[in-house]
Amino acid sequence: MKKKTKSLIIRGAGYLGGVVLLFAPFALIQRALISVFGLVGRPDTHGACYKMFISRLFSATGITVLSTSSIIVFSILAVAVAFGPLFCGRLCVAGALGEFLSRLVPDRFKLNWQKYINPTPIRYGVTAVYLASPFLGLSFTCAFCNFNFMEKLILGTTIWDLGILGSTAILTAFLWIVVFGLFANGGRGFCSYLCPVGAIQSILHAIGSRLGVTGKLKLAQSKCISCKQCTKECPMGAIQIDKKIEKEIKYNIHNCIACTHCVAVCPKSAISYGRGKAWQNIKIIQASPAIEAELSN
């Protein structure tokens, strides 16, 4: 079996695992935290929500630090420091839905958003508002939550009914699944531009990657043949060819979800995931004539 196919299958299994672990009607992690440890929280995606954690922290009944949402949120963030955004790359079915659906659509119908508009500053701008919104009383966090809609999709498959949707939920689904999913390169435009959960993990990963002991993507420059498979296959567009003067293969750690799909598709195993020195951008000095011709267009 091709390494690429194997990577997709393994990742797909992980995302299905994420459904069982974090989304109703299963939400095994939340249920375990409630029944075994007696924590406060809901046995659904709200029980893993940052905004719920903040709201509960300052609830009228007093400060509640330990809840399902606080445990899950802090666990995800701790993993992000040590290993990268593994929640995004291995468990989050909401992001994976867009990615896997986009693989059904021919490339000529898809836009490569990340190539033309740097997602990182937009993503962090959205995240800044997200972090502040519980304190400012903004409804941004809930109104445009694709995790909530994902849970409706999961529950809806059992009774063939999505339930009653508001305009913001419908708009969110359209942007997440259609505009930034089906018809976007990689299918993870919503993750790249609008998801604060991934953005927070990316900041922590960018900081954590400076330590030698943390997990991160690495590039062995001597092995790279500039075949561009990693740039084509990266669902987040985190690896791009810079066609300007430098002609570099650039890696944007702030947009990487550590899915390691690039590791799987690299024909020379130049890309790896592990501890040590982080990816250094390289100049394309060994490009084949075919690749040079494509770069000059």
Next chain:
Amino acid sequence: MNSKKGWIVSVLVTLLLFAAGVSLALAASQYPKTLTAESGVIKVDLNTGKPVQDAKPIVVDIQKQGLPKRLFQPGRISISTGKAAGISNKGTVPLNLAARVEGLPENTRLTSTDPSFDSSTGVFKKPVAAGNAVVLSIGLNLPRRQISGNFQVASGRLLLINQDTGSLLAEIPISVVNSSVKK
């Protein structure tokens, strides 16, 4: 010099894009405020001393729904107490409460996030303690042909009943209209 100029441009573009992200999120957070008319709100105080509590009629206008809702799901309407519990027991004794709808389509559903609520009977199995409140939602599913052809799309009422005595505690008129259709 060129590289310094390029760096400055890069920083400016980054700051602009960050500002664009902030602006987008702030603008998006205002959009839900324009959509409050998409659903109806139930708010009633019970056991205030009146034999049957007056409550403000609930009117939902299909035409005031947001465009995505009107295109995709105009007939699926929620009337609820919202995130804050809206049916309050203002009395001094616990209240065994039941809810029923009349006049609305048969497929109308009564639900509650309160685990003691039985959707099939409309009964809160656990009494509502004095000073406490409960959450209740009414889900309507109206066909498009009914919405597009009539000003008065549906009407009925929500009845809140004392389970112990069978007496009516509150009667809330509910009306779904389409103001784009002339009366």
